[in-house]
Structures are given as structure tokens and as C-alpha cells.
Amino acid sequence: xxxxxxxxxAVWRGGRRLVEDLHCDAxxxxxxxxxxxxxxxxSTLLQMLAGVLPGSxxxxxxxxxxxxxxxxxxxxxxxxxxxxAAYADFGLRVDQRLHLxxxxxxxxxxxxxxxxxxxxxxxxRPLAQLSSGERQRVEVAAAMLRxxxxxxxxxxxxxxxxxxxxxxxxxxxxQADVGGRVVLVVLHDVAQAAAVADQVVLLYGDGRxxxxxxxxxxxxxxxQALYGTPxxxxxxxGLLPDFRRMA
Amino acid sequence: MRPARPAVALLLLxxxxxxxxxxxxxxxxxxxxxxxxxxxxxxxxxxxxxxPRVLTAFAVGGLLSVAGAxxxxxxxxxxxxxxVLGVAGSAAAGAVGCAALFPNVAWAMPAGAFVGxxxxxxxxxxxxxxxxxxxxxxxxxxxAFWAAVLALLxxxxxxxxxxxxxxxxxxxxxxxxxxxxxxxxxxxISVLGGLAVSTSLDRLLLGEKQARALGIPxxxxxxxxxxxxxxxxxxxxxxxxxxxxVGLVIPHMMRxxxxxxxxxxxxxxxxxxxxxxxxxxxxxxxxxxxAELPVGVLxxxxxxxxxLALLVQRR
Amino acid sequence: MYVYASGPSMxxxxxxxxxxxxxxxxxxxxxxxxxxxxxxxxxxxxxxxGPQVVGxxxxxxxxxxARHLPRIADYRRLFVEPALRLKPTLAVSGQAxxxxxxxxxxxxVRVMLVHPASVKGVLAAMLALGRATGHGSSGGTxxxxxxxxxxxLAAGISSPPLPVFYEDWPQPxxxxxxxxxxxxxxxxxxxxxxxxAMPMETLxxxxxxxxxxxxxxxxxxxxxxxxxxxxxxxxxxxxxxVPVIGVDADLMQRPGPRLIDGMAALQRRLTSVRGVVHAAx
Numbered sequence: 001x002x003x004x005x006x007x008x009x010a011v012w013r014g015g016r017r018l019v020e021d022l023h024c025d026a027x028x029x030x031x032x033x034x035x036x037x038x039x040x041x042x043s044t045l046l047q048m049l050a051g052v053l054p055g056s057x058x059x060x061x062x063x064x065x066x067x068x069x070x071x072x073x074x075x076x077x078x079x080x081x082x083x084x085a086a087y088a089d090f091g092l093r094v095d096q097r098l099h100l101x102x103x104x105x106x107x108x109x110x111x112x113x114x115x116x117x118x119x120x121x122x123x124x125r126p127l128a129q130l131s132s133g134e135r136q137r138v139e140v141a142a143a144m145l146r147x148x149x150x151x152x153x154x155x156x157x158x159x160x161x162x163x164x165x166x167x168x169x170x171x172x173x174x175q176a177d178v179g180g181r182v183v184l185v186v187l188h189d190v191a192q193a194a195a196v197a198d199q200v201v202l203l204y205g206d207g208r209x210x211x212x213x214x215x216x217x218x219x220x221x222x223x224q225a226l227y228g229t230p231x232x233x234x235x236x237x238g239l240l241p242d243f244r245r246m247a
Numbered sequence: 248m249r250p251a252r253p254a255v256a257l258l259l260l261x262x263x264x265x266x267x268x269x270x271x272x273x274x275x276x277x278x279x280x281x282x283x284x285x286x287x288x289x290x291x292x293x294x295x296x297x298x299p300r301v302l303t304a305f306a307v308g309g310l311l312s313v314a315g316a317x318x319x320x321x322x323x324x325x326x327x328x329x330x331v332l333g334v335a336g337s338a339a340a341g342a343v344g345c346a347a348l349f350p351n352v353a354w355a356m357p358a359g360a361f362v363g364x365x366x367x368x369x370x371x372x373x374x375x376x377x378x379x380x381x382x383x384x385x386x387x388x389x390x391a392f393w394a395a396v397l398a399l400l401x402x403x404x405x406x407x408x409x410x411x412x413x414x415x416x417x418x419x420x421x422x423x424x425x426x427x428x429x430x431x432x433x434x435x436i437s438v439l440g441g442l443a444v445s446t447s448l449d450r451l452l453l454g455e456k457q458a459r460a461l462g463i464p465x466x467x468x469x470x471x472x473x474x475x476x477x478x479x480x481x482x483x484x485x486x487x488x489x490x491x492x493v494g495l496v497i498p499h500m501m502r503x504x505x506x507x508x509x510x511x512x513x514x515x516x517x518x519x520x521x522x523x524x525x526x527x528x529x530x531x532x533x534x535x536x537x538a539e540l541p542v543g544v545l546x547x548x549x550x551x552x553x554x555l556a557l558l559v560q561r562r
Numbered sequence: 563m564y565v566y567a568s569g570p571s572m573x574x575x576x577x578x579x580x581x582x583x584x585x586x587x588x589x590x591x592x593x594x595x596x597x598x599x600x601x602x603x604x605x606x607x608x609x610x611x612g613p614q615v616v617g618x619x620x621x622x623x624x625x626x627x628a629r630h631l632p633r634i635a636d637y638r639r640l641f642v643e644p645a646l647r648l649k650p651t652l653a654v655s656g657q658a659x660x661x662x663x664x665x666x667x668x669x670x671v672r673v674m675l676v677h678p679a680s681v682k683g684v685l686a687a688m689l690a691l692g693r694a695t696g697h698g699s700s701g702g703t704x705x706x707x708x709x710x711x712x713x714x715l716a717a718g719i720s721s722p723p724l725p726v727f728y729e730d731w732p733q734p735x736x737x738x739x740x741x742x743x744x745x746x747x748x749x750x751x752x753x754x755x756x757x758x759a760m761p762m763e764t765l766x767x768x769x770x771x772x773x774x775x776x777x778x779x780x781x782x783x784x785x786x787x788x789x790x791x792x793x794x795x796x797x798x799x800x801x802x803x804v805p806v807i808g809v810d811a812d813l814m815q816r817p818g819p820r821l822i823d824g825m826a827a828l829q830r831r832l833t834s835v836r837g838v839v840h841a842a843x
Contacts (some may be wrong), residue, residue: 065384072464076461086455086457088452090320090325090502128328277774278773296768320641356733402638411733415734419733419734421768422734536764537760537768539766
């Protein structure tokens with residue numbers, strides 16, 4: 001079984017050390033959710049793993065080989081990264097954007113994914129004319145369409161309405177379960193995290209970090225410390241779309 | 248009009264280019280048919296004056312337009328153009344400086360322009376590693392610096408040379424020190440170079456980080472774009488002085504017509520930039536004949552209405 | 563010439579000025595004069611007002627006496643402070659809106675515009691300057707002499723006007739149009755500027771336009787033999803039988819008294835061209 005292994009990684013940003021000595025072992029077929037307050041280094045960690053930002057690449061390895069030992073080209077075939085879309089308005093259309101990410105891969109699987117994220121109907125529209133939710137769906141689709149063993153998603157459900165949040169979570173789970181991919185995802189909604197995660201990484205933003213199975217990590221004591229706000233568990237009040245029952 | 252058939256648009260552009268080149272070379276104070284010239288003088292005028300000038304205009308327009316497209320995608324800024332990083336300013340300063348040092352020497356201005364442009368590129372290149380936003384800032388500040396140097400040099404220039412300096416700064420296609428063949432070869436190399444990295448350029452449209460995540464060596468691509476586009480600008484400036492507008496607007500026009508993918512955009516920009524400059528220069532030398540207008544004035548006068556019409560129609 | 567940009571309105575202004583001046587007696591003998599163009603400087607010295615000139619512009623190099631005078635302007639602006647220190651009473655400018663001139667006006671300095679658009683305009687300007695500086699009579703004598711020389715030049719014209727191209731600058735190719743005094747000067751010596759129909763004082767043109775206008779001579783304001791050789795080599799390719807004649811730019815391009823010298827020299831050269839052409843036929 002392939003695994004993305006992080007051993008003793010540190011995350012810096014703007015001269016501040018946000019995470020020290022992070023350990024995390026993400027196996028293929030699993031979903032790892034990264035939680036933490038704003039500015040804790042979640043996105044930075046993801047971008048370091050994507051090879052987008054420089055960092056301690058010697059502390060992460062894929063298939064026993066250090067990230068730093070991969071060529072950029074090779075590493076791009078290992079990970080897909082979805083992050084905040086930051087393109088200038090040059091009139092790029094949705095189909096062109098997807099094509100740039102994933103080439104002409106329009107098999108039945110891809111078609112189904114695009115339909116599920118409601119992207120199929122947007123194909124000929126310029127990205128600049130999309131709403132932020134529509135654009136987010138395109139970005140998530142672009143990342144998922146790429147046939148890489150590792151999938152890094154940075155707040156994929158942001159801007160999405162409830163239905164599309166559920167679709168997004170379901171697809172994420174499917175990427176791991178059916179596709180056998182390693183999924184690392186940054187989320188802000190603890191309910192979504194609880195619903196989708198196999199493993200959770202907590203980044204406290206002061207250098208501390210914890211990694212563990214979802215049941216061990218998503219407990220009020222830890223989450224209160226993580227977010228610095230009181231919490232209580234309420235049975236039967238929270239509403240969550242049951243994506244496992246969607247087909 | 249949907250940009251869904253870009254290949255057709257490119258083909259039409261090709262036909263338009265051929266037509267404009269043929270007609271423009273025959274146009275002038277009098278119409279000259281190159282195959283049945285009225286006399287030997289007409290034949291000489293066609294083959295030695297008009298055709299080289301039309302080809303020079305085409306190559307310079309193409310170079311400016313492709314360079315503009317390159318700067319725009321590199322800096323992720325739709326307002327970028329070939330002169331945005333101060334290359335025009337340093338070239339003009341070099342040209343005027345040389346004119347002041349070597350008064351009455353015909354090649355002084357183009358040679359000075361080339362030296363100035365190369366110097367300008369070298370200095371901007373020092374800041375290439377800062378990333379697009381700060382590079383753009385550095386370029387804009389350097390442009391202001393070169394404008395100041397230019398103003399200083401102009402105030403030191405003898406009165407007699409001023410007309411020449413202003414003539415050069417407004418663009419002059421009649422006296423290129425570089426042969427049209429050489430210019431066309433440079434344009435061809437530029438287009439081929441652009442096509443060779445067209446997929447990488449496309450991915451830059453997704454932003455620097457996403458491009459990097461897709462395996463594009465962004466730093467190296469930026470440096471290559473900076474040097475390549477600046478060199479194209481330097482060659483164009485050396486050949487014809489500073490001609491504005493082509494490099495800013497033609498890439499945008501072509502994006503509106505055939506989309507932003509560089510495999511089509513680059514050849515289209517080269518063709519359309521060439522066509523615009525040939526059209527503008529033909530107008531410059533015919534509308535008030537036997538007098539001539541500075542071509543830089545006409546690129547804007549022809550290009551602006553077309554661009555605005557496209558802008559309105561596209562929304 | 564581009565340095566002396568103007569139009570017909572400027573001429574009208576000049577005539578109004580002249581009419582006004584006609585009413586003023588010769589009461590300016592103690593005038594302290596600034597000459598802001600080389601042509602004005604030469605005119606002032608020619609009419610005998612040289613001793614009253616206290617400051618000149620950068621390019622005032624004739625007569626030699628003018629070279630030692632304080633330079634208080636270049637071709638683009640007046641240096642107000644040094645100019646005022648000379649306590650001028652009159653400034654002679656080629657341009658109504660010459661930068662710095664308004665400061666002088668505010669200090670009560672009289673400003674005269676001298677921007678002749680023709681040979682006659684040069685003479686009229688000299689008369690006006692004579693009256694303004696108290697040299698009305700000597701100015702009149704000088705002008706009368708110049709006028710006689712002009713008459714002799716006119717008498718030397720025997721055949722229809724010879725079409726000529728006046729090349730101000732090779733790159734970009736600049737020449738003189740209808741409103742230029744050079745076009746008028748050419749007319750006085752039996753030559754016709756091929757671009758005299760153009761309504762601009764100075765204009766860009768093209769080799770093609772020159773070739774098609776078939777001039778019989780090309781005039782280059784250039785005395786350096788080396789540069790003349792280069793221009794001859796260039797034009798020989800296009801107009802093999804057309805001579806390229808060098809003239810002294812200081813004579814031909816300054817609308818001052820020496821313009822007549824330049825015209826006379828050019829007429830002699832053109833006569834020999836005519837002779838050659840006639841002989842060739």
C-alpha cells in the first residue's frame with residue numbers, strides 16, 4: 001500500500017514557525033482532514049506538499065522517496081492540488097481550464113464526476129463570469145480529474161451550497177474508497193470533518209500538532225483547545241446531508 | 248460570434264494578412280502593379296521602398312504583439328505591454344543619448360536604441376526573481392527613471408537633432424537599419440519559441456501556484472519570457488522606434504476572437520499585430536501624401552475604435 | 563522650419579505690431595535688447611543696433627561680436643533671472659509664448675515678435691527693429707541695399723522655375739512646406755519647392771514622394787563634404803541625374819539678413835545645374 005509519510009516536518013510562514021515536528025502517515029484509500037484555526041499553517045502545509053511553496057521537503061516522502069528527490073515534473077504526476085483560484089481574467093473558459101489540468105480525460109468516470117459537481121453545464125462559460133461557488137466546483141473538479149495518487153484539497157467546500165457540499169464530500173470519499181487515492185483535505189467545518197475523515201491532523205498554530213484517528217481527535221476537549229472556544233456535543237440537532245446515501 | 252472555431256478564425260486571419268500585404272505594397276501616391284509596373288522607377292519604388300517597408304511594418308507589428316502577449320501572461324496583468332518594464336524608455340534614452348554623442352550620424356539612434364534596450368532588459372532581469380508583482384513595480388519605477396533620463400538627454404540635445412529624436416520616438420518604419428528578412432526571421436523564431444512553450448504559458452493562466460503544481464518550472468519560464476519578450480521589443484524598437492498600442496491591444500483582441508490558449512493566440516497575435524501596423528503605416532504614408540504622418544499616432548487611431556467595438560460586443 | 567513654428571495669425575500679429583510701431587518716434591536709442599533667436603541677433607547687428615544687444619540666445623554666433631555676449635536663452639526657454647539682471651528694455655523673440663517671456667513682460671520689458679514667413683517679412687522685420695531701437699534710418703539703408711540685391715536675383719531668373727527638393731533631415735525625411743520662408747526664398751531665385759503645395763511649415767515625407775515629384779536638384783543644408791557625399795550616394799540610387807547641392811544652413815535656415823547671401827550662392831549653383839541640364843539635352 002502506497003503512503004504519503006510526513007516525518008518531523010516544520011511549517012514556516014513569514015518568519016513564524018507555525019508547525020514543528022509534524023508526523024502524519026496517510027495511506028492510499030484514506031481521507032486525512034487537517035483542522036486548525038486561521039493562520040495555523042494548514043494551507044501552507046498543503047502547498048509545501050504540493051511543491052508549490054519551498055519547505056522541508058526532506059521530511060515528506062512518497063513510496064519511500066523524499067519529496068525533494070522528485071523532479072517538479074515527476075511530482076506533478078504524484079499530487080493534484082486545489083487551492084484558492086488566482087487567475088487573471090484572460091477569458092479562459094471552463095472546458096479549457098479543465099483541459100489544462102487534466103488533458104482530454106473524458107471517460108465515463110470523469111463525466112459522472114463533472115455531472116455530480118454540476119460542472120457539465122458550465123463548460124463553455126468564461127471563468128470570470130462564474131459565481132464563486134461555481135468557480136470553486138470547477139477547481140475541485142479540475143483537481144479530482146487529474147489521475148494522481150495523491151489529492152490535496154484546500155477548503156474544497158468553501159462557497160458551496162449544501163447540496164454541492166455534500167456532493168463534494170461524497171466525491172472526496174469516493175476518490176479514496178474507489179479510486180484508492182490518498183486524500184488530504186483542509187476543512188473548517190468540524191461536522192463535515194467528522195463525516196468524511198479517517199484520520200485527523202490538528203494544527204494549533206503555535207508549533208504543536210496532533211495526528212490520530214477521527215474518533216480520538218474529534219472530541220470536545222481537543223477541539224476546544226484547538227479553536228479556543230467552548231464547545232458542546234448536541235445529539236439530534238445538527239443537520240448533515242447524508243452523502244453516504246446519495247447515489 | 249463564439250470563439251468555438253478558432254482554427255477558422257486563424258485561417259481567415261491568414262487570408263486577411265496575405266490580402267493586406269499585397270494591397271498595402273501596391274498602395275501609395277500611385278497604385279503600382281508589381282508585375283506590370285508603369286516604368287523602371289515604379290518597379291524600383293515597389294521592390295526597394297514599399298515592399299521592404301510593408302514587410303518591416305508586418306514584422307515589427309508581429310513582434311510587438313507577441314511580446315505584449317508574453318508580458319501579459321508572465322505578469323498576469325492585462326495592462327502589461329512591451330514597454331511596461333521600461334524597455335521603451337531605456338531604448339529611447341539610448342537612442343537620444345547616441346544622437347547627442349554622434350550628431351548627424353544616421354545609425355546613431357538605432358544603435359543607441361539597441362544598446363539602451365539591452366541595458367534596460369539587463370537591469371530589469373536583476374529583479375526577475377522577485378515574482379510578477381514586484382517585478383512589475385520595479386519595471387514601472389525603472390520606466391519612470393528612464394523617462395527622466397530621456398527628458399534630461401532631450402534637454403541637452405542640440406535643436407537640430409530634436410526633430411529627429413521626436414520623429415524616432417513616434418515611430419518611423421522608413422529607415423529601419425535591420426533588413427526585413429532579418430526581422431521576419433526574428434518574428435518566425437519568436438512565434439516558434441512561443442509555440443514550443445504554449446502549454447506552459449496556458450497553465451500560467453491558472454496562476455503561478457497552480458502552474459507550479461502542474462509541473463511547470465515557473466521561475467525558469469518567467470526568466471525565459473522576460474528575456475524573450477524583451478529581446479523582441481528591443482529588436483522592434485531598434486527597427487522602428489517606439490510604436491505604442493499594438494502590443495497592448497492586439498493580444499486582447501485575439502483573446503476575444505479565438506480565446507486565450509497560446510497555441511492559437513501566438514500565431515494569431517503575430518498576424519494581427521503585423522496587419523494592424525501595416526494598415527496604420529499604409530495610412531500614415533498615403534492619407535496626407537506626399538507628406539507622411541508618424542505611424543505611432545495611427546496605430547492608436549485605427550486600433551482604438553476596433554478594440555472598443557469588440558469590448559462592447561463581447562460583454 | 564520646426565524651430566520657428568507659426569502660422570498666418572502670427573503674421574497678422576506682426577503686421578499689427580508694425581503698424582503700431584510706425585507711430586512711435588525713434589526714442590529707443592538707450593534700449594537694452596535681448597536677441598532670443600539667431601536671426602533676430604543678426605538683424606539687430608546688421609541695422610547697427612549691435613551695441614544695444616546685451617544678451618543673446620545659445621545659437622547666436624553671428625556676427626562674431628555676438629559670441630561674447632551673455633547667453634540668456636536656449637532654443638527652448640529663456641533663463642529669466644540672468645536675463646533680468648541685464649536690465650533689458652526690449653526682447654526680440656521668434657515665438658509669442660516662448661517659455662520665460664511672460665516673466666519679462668511682467669517686469670515691463672517690451673517684447674517684439676520676429677517670425678518672418680517670407681523674404682519680404684525679413685526686410686519688414688528689420689525695418690521694425692530699426693524703428694524700435696532708434697536705428698530707423700540706418701535700418702532703412704541696409705534694407706534698401708538688400709532689396710536691390712533681391713531685385714538683382716530676380717533679374718537673374720531666365721527660365722521657368724526649377725523644381726527642387728529641400729532636404730531638412732534625412733531620417734525621418736523632413737522637408738519644408740508652403741508656409742516656410744525657405745519655400746519663399748527658393749521662389750525668389752527661380753526655384754520651386756516640390757512640396758510648396760503642402761500646408762505645413764515642416765513635414766515628413768518619403769523617398770517615394772520625392773522620386774515621383776521629379777525634382778531637378780536636391781538641396782541639403784550641409785557644408786560638411788563627408789555628409790554631403792553620403793547624401794549624394796543615397797540620392798544617386800534614386801535620382802541618378804539629379805545633383806545634390808550643399809548649402810550653408812546658417813545662411814539658408816535663418817530668416818535674417820544673410821538669407822540673401824545664401825539665396826545668391828544657391829542661385830549660382832542652380833544656374834550651373836540648369837546649364838548642365840541644358841547641355842545634356
